Amino acid sequence: MTVRFDGQVAIVTGAGNGLGRSHALALAERGAKVVVNDLGGARDGSGSSSEAAQEVVALIKQKGGEAIANGANVSSFEEVQAMVNQAMDAWGRVDILVNNAGILRDKSFSKMALEDFQTVMDVHLMGSVNCCKAVWEIMRQQQYGRIIMTASSSGLYGNFGQSNYGAAKMALVGLMNTLHLEGAKYGIHTNTLAPAAGTRMTEDLIPDKRVFDLMTPESVSAGLLALCCQQAPSRQILCAGAGGYARARIYETDGIFLAPDEQTPENVLAGWDQLSDNSQQKELQAGGEQSLKFIGKAAAALGIKLG
Structure with missing residues (x-):
């Protein structure tokens, strides 16, 4: 079996750099038409620039693919809706949504301003909600869709100084669980990717260059494409990094009864x-x-x- 996306349209948020860039290029290489979304801000979400997204689009077109750039801020539903409209005007459908856009504002909880907590939640959680909402009816009518959330080991297991990021990332697992149930009869599969990669988001966390170089975005994108394809499962958490792939699962014990x-x-x-x-x-x-x-x-x- 060869995974291909010919005739399919994918939206990848945060696709100007790092994992999103790798995802967009990989999808295009296998035939997808790609909306390359990136606000072009700094790691903390400040500023904006279309340069990174335009560069990715140019790379896709150089290889004979189709792509358009979009600078929507995913935390704004109006901008997200305009992005989806752009995809529909260009290609008439949306088959794949990769919720990848994110920012970091790390501090210990005692030192973190509530504004920094809220902003991270707005981008990671509400950004994904906005994008899902904007494509949901399209996918329902098509009777087909693939939605991927981007979680993190920081959400699944915790990480010092990332209470905002971890809370947002774990919330995406809850969103996946329900969208899986609601989308099943419409052919919409929803999954979660928990990546570990050497990008600008993690360069401070992975100071050893040898380790950083092992954790390529491309190794994670292989897992992402598996979750995007027609044969993809649903309601799965796929962990990927440095060529390693694993599933994370939530179990509940049988428990006891007290009278x-x-x-x-x-x-x-x-x-x-x-x-x-x-x-x-x-x-x-x-x-x-x-x-x-x-x-x-x-x-x-x-x-x-x-x-």
């Missing part, structure tokens, strides 16, 4: 080891499954017949 007269914090703590037993843990497919599990355990323990 009404036993439901005290002391008994919860006393049962901690038991409720932590992972021998029967499961990957739940929707939030309601947790409630059904707990209700089932309660009914069985109390002799209540359900249904």
